[in-house]
Structure formats: structure tokens, C-alpha cells
Amino acid sequence: MVTETPAPESNGAARTVDAKPMDKVADIGRDIGEYIRQQRNNAKISLRQLSKLAGVSNPYLSQIERGVRKPSAEILQQIAKGLRISAEALYVQAGILDLPVGGPVPDAIRADTELSERQKQVLLDVYESFRRENRAVNPTEPTTAESEPEE
Template identity: 55%
Template sequence: MVRQQLGDLGGFIREQRERSAMSLRKLAETAGISNPYLSQIERGLRKPSAEILMSIARALSIRAESLYEKAGLLEASEGHIGVVEAIEGDPLLTKTQKRSLAEVYESFIAGAKEEETDVD
């Protein structure tokens, strides 16, 4: 199970890197980690810390939470992660647009959860 999670995480990171048209070397440099370490993460051989995941997320201009969820550090809410992944994976949006749209969506979700709590 853990090995599959790491593979899913690594594949997701590789996919996001390729969508951002970044080489492995460039992502490693931007994230402040070594090329071999990033390669091992992408192949599911190493489990990165939350701090490393945050660095990778910043370098890719994606939400760190999406990497935490893939790594099993956070639980994904049903449906929610699919929408955010779709936003992050859209090749027509810029990095800034993706981040802004994801933040707006998340604020709507948070507001909806608050409304549910108020109704109860």
C-alpha cells in the first residue's frame, strides 16, 4: 500500500513537472533538492518529507495539499481533489490562473461546509 502511494505520488509529480515543461534537473534545482533524490521520488523509491513536498509544490506552482493527499499525509475529500487536479492539469491555464482558481474553489468549499454546519 505504501509503495503504491509513493508510486502514485511520484507519477503525479512527474506528470505535473511535464505539464509545466520543466526538466527533472530544473525542478530539482528550483525545489532545492538533488536530481537523484527527485528521480527516486518520481519512481516511488523514496518517501519525501512534508517539507520537501512543500518545496516541490512551490516549484511546480501547485498546492502542497495535493501532494500531501497523494502521499497519504492528508485525507482527500470526495470529489474535491478531482476538481483541484483538473484545474492543476489544465494546459490552457497559467500557473497563476491555476493557483487562483484552486483557491477560489477551496474557499467556496469551505463556505459550503460552514453553511452545512450552520444548518445542523
């Protein structure tokens, strides 16, 4: 991975350097922390409330949200329970699981920040049930991956 950083010896001009592996880990920690904070804000609960609901100490949860600490899968599961979202959503965000295969509709549903994780999952389930029904009625129709235009 290549990143742009200001050269220390210059007057702020950017130079290209290889990112260190630990920088990548820090980026993942920041990403999951930002995602958790966003979900907490969407749920309209305080850091202290989530700490109690998840059974995670307030300082540790704060460090996770700030990207200082990278939580384990077990901690993510506790946080997901406190937020009432799927642990899978946090695992994907943290890079523990790969993003489920999609297409334009599932990707748009997952990207919508105004929907809760539960609402997204319900929409995805309904969408997939319609697609399964249509494939059963007309099995010669191509699947999503086959019908998507190449870019």
C-alpha cells in the same frame, strides 16, 4: 488489501494474495512520484530545473518520481514550492493528509488534469464563497453532505 499476481509455478494464471505492508508503502511512493512527474510536465519544466527550484538533488528527485523513494513532508513542501503548487495537494497525494470533504463539483475540479493547482484552488474558493452566500441568504437549505443522494 488483496491483489492479483501471477502464480510463479503456473503459466501466468493469476492468484489472490494479501499485499504486504511494504507493498502499500511502495504504491504510495509510486503514486506521489507519478503525480509530481505529471505536475512537472504540466508546468513544462525539466527534472533538472525542478531539482534546482526545489533544492533537491537531481538523482533523489528522479528516485521520487520513479517511486523508489518516498519523500518526507519537508521535501514535498520544497517540491511544491518549485512546482508552484500547494504543499497540501502533495500531502494529500502522498497520504499525509486526508482529501478535503467535497461533493461532485469540488471532486470534479480537483480531478481536472488540465487545471493547475492554483487554478483549482481559486475555483474551489469561488465555489465555496457562493455556497456560503447562499446559506446566509437561505439558512434552511441543507448542506452538501445533507443534500447529496445516497448511492
